[in-house]
Structure formats: structure tokens, C-alpha cells
Amino acid sequence: MTNLLEVKNLTVKFPTRHGVFEAVRRISFSLGRERLGIVGESGSGKSMTGRAILRLIKSPGILEADYITLEGKDLLTLSEKEMRRVRGHRISMIMQDPKFSLNPVMRIGDQICEGYRLHARASRAEAKKKTLSMLETVLIRDPERVFNAYPHEMSGGMGQRIMIAMMLIPDPQILIADEPTSALDVTVQKEVLEIMDKLVRERGMGLIFISHDLNVVSAFCDRVLIMYSGRIVETCRADQLHEATHPYTVGLLNSIPQLEHPVDHLEVLQRDDAWSKDPSVSGIVETEEIA
Amino acid sequence: MSQGNNAGIGLEHVNVWFGEHEERVDAVKDAGFAVPFGGSFGLVGESGSGKSTILRAITGLAPDWSGKISVLGQDLGQDRGKEFYSAVQMVFQDPYASLHPRQTVDRVLSEALSLHGFDTINDRIIKILDDVGLDQSFRFRWPHQLSGGQRQRVAIARALIIEPTILLLDEPTSALDVSVQAEILNLLTRLRTERGLTYLMVSHDLAVVGHMCSEIAVMNDGEIVEVLSVEDLRALKANHPYTRQLLDASVQKRKNE
Ligand SMILES: Nc1ncnc2c1ncn2[C@@H]1O[C@H](COP(=O)(O)OP(=O)(O)OP(=O)(O)O)[C@@H](O)[C@H]1O
Ligand SMILES: Nc1ncnc2c1ncn2[C@@H]1O[C@H](COP(=O)(O)OP(=O)(O)OP(=O)(O)O)[C@@H](O)[C@H]1O
Ligand SMILES: [Mg+2]
Ligand SMILES: [Mg+2]
Numbered sequence: 001m002t003n004l005l006e007v008k009n010l011t012v013k014f015p016t017r018h019g020v021f022e023a024v025r026r027i028s029f030s031l032g033r034e035r036l037g038i039v040g041e042s043g044s045g046k047s048m049t050g051r052a053i054l055r056l057i058k059s060p061g062i063l064e065a066d067y068i069t070l071e072g073k074d075l076l077t078l079s080e081k082e083m084r085r086v087r088g089h090r091i092s093m094i095m096q097d098p099k100f101s102l103n104p105v106m107r108i109g110d111q112i113c114e115g116y117r118l119h120a121r122a123s124r125a126e127a128k129k130k131t132l133s134m135l136e137t138v139l140i141r142d143p144e145r146v147f148n149a150y151p152h153e154m155s156g157g158m159g160q161r162i163m164i165a166m167m168l169i170p171d172p173q174i175l176i177a178d179e180p181t182s183a184l185d186v187t188v189q190k191e192v193l194e195i196m197d198k199l200v201r202e203r204g205m206g207l208i209f210i211s212h213d214l215n216v217v218s219a220f221c222d223r224v225l226i227m228y229s230g231r232i233v234e235t236c237r238a239d240q241l242h243e244a245t246h247p248y249t250v251g252l253l254n255s256i257p258q259l260e261h262p263v264d265h266l267e268v269l270q271r272d273d274a275w276s277k278d279p280s281v282s283g284i285v286e287t288e289e290i291a
Numbered sequence: 292m293s294q295g296n297n298a299g300i301g302l303e304h305v306n307v308w309f310g311e312h313e314e315r316v317d318a319v320k321d322a323g324f325a326v327p328f329g330g331s332f333g334l335v336g337e338s339g340s341g342k343s344t345i346l347r348a349i350t351g352l353a354p355d356w357s358g359k360i361s362v363l364g365q366d367l368g369q370d371r372g373k374e375f376y377s378a379v380q381m382v383f384q385d386p387y388a389s390l391h392p393r394q395t396v397d398r399v400l401s402e403a404l405s406l407h408g409f410d411t412i413n414d415r416i417i418k419i420l421d422d423v424g425l426d427q428s429f430r431f432r433w434p435h436q437l438s439g440g441q442r443q444r445v446a447i448a449r450a451l452i453i454e455p456t457i458l459l460l461d462e463p464t465s466a467l468d469v470s471v472q473a474e475i476l477n478l479l480t481r482l483r484t485e486r487g488l489t490y491l492m493v494s495h496d497l498a499v500v501g502h503m504c505s506e507i508a509v510m511n512d513g514e515i516v517e518v519l520s521v522e523d524l525r526a527l528k529a530n531h532p533y534t535r536q537l538l539d540a541s542v543q544k545r546k547n548e
Contacts, residue, residue, distance in 0.1 A: 042440025157338025
């Protein structure tokens with residue numbers, strides 16, 4: 001059996017007025033039927049990595065890789081039309097700015113229903129029923145109102161949950177979730193994580209979970225990639241994140257504020273140029289190792 | 292003024308709603324709290340409970356409200372003049388929505404400065420980018436050329452650059468890694484000490500609120516169910532069942548490690 005997803009030497013670059021900027025630099029990793037966390041510094045290339053898998057890097061950005069395989073098939077060889085079938089059917093992505101990814105002039109219910117009907121060829125009534133139940137699943141208090149509302153009438157966390165509901169409808173093999181719970185209070189967050197967890201466990205979905213919340217990543221994920229300046233500087237088992245050794249990761253862990261240990265001044269990182277020069281660490285796990 | 296001259300922000304029996312008749316949504320119900328001048332007050336609670344709506348009502352972005360809102364000892368009516376926005380700035384929860392897609396970072400910042408009558412624009416822009424940890428090469432970028440956390444820092448820079456007295460911060464570090472978050476929170480703490488700023492801050496991260504605020508209001512379904520001191524928050528001393536649920540969940544989250 002091969003990995004669900006395997007990415008080899010992925011690079012994403014942008015021509016700028018100061019020369020070519022490499023947002024992602026030759027990173028490699030694999031994804032099985034697991035929860036893979038990606039953490040790292042703001043601007044280190046996490047979102048670009050997610051978008052690159054779906055070949056959603058907008059021009060003038062350039063995507064290069066040896067291969068990006070989905071169950072052994074290289075996505076880089078697919079036509080744009082074939083790629084569209086992959087997006088939203090086999091791989092879904094919850095974007096970092098959920099309200100921005102929704103259509104601002106279309107009612108939320110219609111947007112979710114449309115996705116569902118494309119996927120399941122369901123009748124209008126069935127789609128509505130399914131949509132309302134999905135909204136309820138993500139703990140939306142009044143699904144009927146939200147169904148008829150427009151995106152700008154939603155709170156930050158409601159927008160996130162709507163996006164999650166929408167992306168789960170097509171029952172994807174892989175879900176890329178870019179900061180999916182950053183606007184949720186802890187109680188709602190817990191429920192949403194459980195939904196995703198269930199999909200991984202029961203349906204064998206692969207999850208890429210991009211987050212700044214190190215506690216959530218370490219409690220929720222199986223494995224973690226730590227990114228800095230376009231590269232993977234360290235990988236580890238999620239439950240061992242707190243014993244990470246790379247100075248960047250250690251610095252990150254030290255700057256988390258803690259409710260029960262108040263300090264006047266939070267620790268900040270002393271960045272070292274060497275961190276961005278070291279070659280990327282491989283995040284590929286051979287399938288035999290997982291089994 | 293019931294709050295006296297020491298008042299930073301005061302709310303009494305504030306209701307905020309959207310729409311009419313059967314469409315009406317009561318987003319904030321009978322909310323009240325006071326933030327002393329130079330104080331720092333936190334708002335936490337359920338997603339969709341009305342936290343952002345309270346901040347929007349203060350800045351005049353939620354037209355339908357009743358009750359009493361006062362800022363710097365003055366009762367607010369429907370209109371907010373330019374003077375108000377020189378004193379009160381807001382960092383929006385959704386930085387993408389608050390940055391104009393066709394304005395570069397430089398334009399966003401310089402327009403804010405000239406609107407409020409500042410000179411030495413160039414120096415101020417260089418300084419503020421540095422303060423929020425953005426390299427000068429970001430100055431001429433468009434919003435879509437920034438990462439989520441970089442956009443959030445531009446939004447923070449825009450609010451800070453005109454040197455307001457009161458800052459309304461809506462999840463200001465939600466898109467930042469914890470180390471950049473620490474830099475921004477340290478910056479906010481320093482500014483408050485140096486310039487006596489008043490903060491009203493929304494965050495779902497109780498540790499962040501605990502670090503920044505001395506008093507915290509907890510919201511659930513449009514209502515403030517409890518106001519507690521940071522000492523009580525740290526000691527997990529809550530009276531209302533919802534607050535207890537929230538504190539339990541956040542303690543449990545850390546125990547799972
Ligand atoms: N169109 C563009 N032109 C030039 N640089 C870009 C462009 N789009 C993104 N970048 C840069 O690429 C880098 C990686 O961006 P990305 O969005 O992947 O970061 P991220 O790790 O998701 O950060 P965050 O945690 O802040 O969301 C950033 O430094 C960003 O400024
Ligand atoms: N323009 C609007 N029209 C209709 N309803 C709105 C509008 N803006 C907000 N609401 C509703 O008001 C309620 C409170 O929203 P608000 O954005 O204040 O929540 P919040 O506490 O900030 O939540 P979050 O933590 O998820 O950001 C929600 O039910 C929302 O749908
Ligand atoms: Mg990102
Ligand atoms: Mg909000």
C-alpha cells in the first residue's frame with residue numbers, strides 16, 4: 001500500500017521587485033490516514049503548502065515539485081479539468097480566511113446546498129435537510145436563520161464552522177484545514193475537533209491540520225511538521241511536541257502564555273539565520289513504518 | 292457622567308440588534324461594564340455570542356442599538372466624528388475584510404496618517420512596520436501578497452500608527468504563531484505603560500486574556516453572564532455554569548498534552 005499523499009521537493013516561489021522569493025523551499029512529506037499537524041512561524045509557507053497540493057497557486061506564483069501523488073497518481077500530470085474533480089471531491093481545503101472564501105452575495109444555505117447537490121445529485125429538499133443537519137453538527141445555534149443569511153451577517157467563528165460544514169459534505173479522502181478553529185471558543189472547538197477526528201478514525205480520511213495552537217496540535221494530531229522560512233526544520237510525534245529539540249520549536253514553546261503562571265513580559269525568539277539555511281528535514285514516513 | 296472623569300469606556304443596558312420583525316437578531320442583550328481610563332478589559336465567550344458586535348457598536352458600525360455607551364466620559368449618540376476615531380481605533384477580527392484589496396500596505400498606513408493630520412509619514416511607517424515585526428520589504432505589498440498573520444499585523448499597525456487613546460482589539464493575535472504573538476502582546480503592554488492606553492480586547496484564548504487584562508467579561512448567547520477579575524480567572528473561580536464549562540474545557544485542553 002502506498003501513502004495517501006506524498007509530496008517530494010515542493011517549491012513555491014514568487015517573482016518580486018527584490019528578486020524571486022521562495023515561500024516554500026524543497027519540502028517533502030507524506031500523509032497517511034492520520035492527522036498531520038503543520039505549525040510554524042507566520043509567513044513560513046504553511047498556507048502555500050496546502051494550496052500547492054490543490055494546485056491553487058495563483059500566477060505569478062510558481063509551483064515546482066518532483067511529484068505530488070494522491071494514492072500513487074501524480075497530481076502534477078493531471079489536466080486542469082481533472083484537477084477540478086480532485087478539488088472538493090477527493091481533497092477539500094478549509095481556507096484560512098473562511099468568510100473571504102464564501103460567495104458574499106449568495107445565501108449560506110444555497111452555497112452549501114449547491115455543493116451537496118453537485119456531489120450527491122440530491123433533490124432540493126434533501127439538500128436542504130442535509131445542510132441544516134450539517135450546520136447543527138458544527139453547533140450553529142439557529143440553523144434556519146443561518147441558512148437564509150449572507151456571509152457578512154456571520155461572526156468569525158460561525159464563518160469558520162460554515163466552511164467546515166461545507167468542506168465535509170463531499171466526504172473527501174483528504175481534508176486540508178488551514179487554522180480551522182482559530183476563531184472558536186474552547187468548548188465549540190472541542191466539538192469541531194471531534195467531528196474531524198471521527199472522520200479520520202471511521203472513514204480513514206487523511207487530515208492536514210495547520211494551526212498556531214501548539215496545545216491543540218500536540219493533543220489532537222499524530223505527527224507534526226514544524227516549518228520555518230519555507231522549510232521543515234523538525235518533525236516529531238505530536239505527543240512529543242513538548243520535547244522538541246530544534247531551537248526554533250523550543251523558542252515557540254517558551255513563548256506560550258500560561259494562565260496559571262503569569263509573567264510581565266513574554267519570552268520572544270532570538271532568531272538565528274542558520275535556521276533558514278539548513279536543508280529541509282524530510283516529513284516522509286515509509287508506509288511499512290506506519291503499519 | 293456616571294463613570295466620572297476616570298472613565299475609559301462605559302456600557303449600561305446596551306442592546307444591539309440586526310434586522311426587523313421576525314428577521315430580528317438580538318445580538319447583544321442588556322450588556323453593561325466599565326473600563327477605567329488606562330485599564331485593560333477582556334471579553335471572552337461562545338462563538339457568535341456578541342463580542343464583536345459590542346466592539347462594533349462602540350465604533351458606530353452597528354446602527355441599531357439602545358442603552359448608554361460612553362467613551363472618555365462622553366455619551367455617544369448615533370454619529371462618531373473624526374475626533375472620535377482619532378481617539379478610538381479598532382483592530383478587526385477579520386483582517387482581510389478590513390484591508391482594502393487595492394491598497395498597498397504603504398497606502399493603507401499613509402492614508403491613515405494624513406487623515407489624522409500626522410507629519411513625518413515616512414519615518415512613522417518605517418517605525419510601525421518594525422514594531423509589528425514586518426520587514427520593510429512588505430511596505431509595497433498588496434494584501435493578497437501577505438500571509439494571514441502578516442495581514443493581521445498590518446491591521447494592528449494601521450490602528451496603532453495614529454496613536455489612539457483607546458484600542459478595541461478583536462482577536463488581534465488569532466493568526467499569529469505564539470512567538471510573534473508574544474512580540475505583539477509585549478508591544479501592546481509597553482504602549483499601555485508608556486502612553487496610558489485603554490484596551491478592550493476580545494480573545495478566545497484565556498491565557499492571552501489573562502496575560503493582558505485585569506477584568507474579564509464572559510458572554511453567552513448575547514448576554515454578559517459574569518464579570519470576573521483576572522485573579523479569579525487564574526484560580527478558576529467562576530460562578531456561572533457557562534463560565535465553569537469554558538474554564539473546564541480550557542484546563543482539559545492543556546491536560547491532554
Ligand atoms: N503573491 C505573493 N507575492 C510574494 N510573496 C507572497 C505572495 N503570497 C504570499 N507570499 C509570501 O509567501 C510566504 C508564505 O505565505 P503563507 O501564506 O504560506 O504563510 P503561512 O505560513 O501560512 O503564514 P501565516 O501563519 O501568517 O498564515 C509569506 O512570507 C508571504 O508574504
Ligand atoms: N450584520 C449582521 N446582520 C445580522 N446578524 C448579524 C450581523 N452581524 C452579526 N450578526 C449576528 O450577531 C450575533 C453575534 O455576532 P458576533 O460577531 O458579535 O459574535 P462573536 O461573539 O464575535 O463571535 P465569534 O467569536 O465567532 O467571532 C451572531 O448570531 C451573528 O450572526
Ligand atoms: Mg497561513
Ligand atoms: Mg467575533
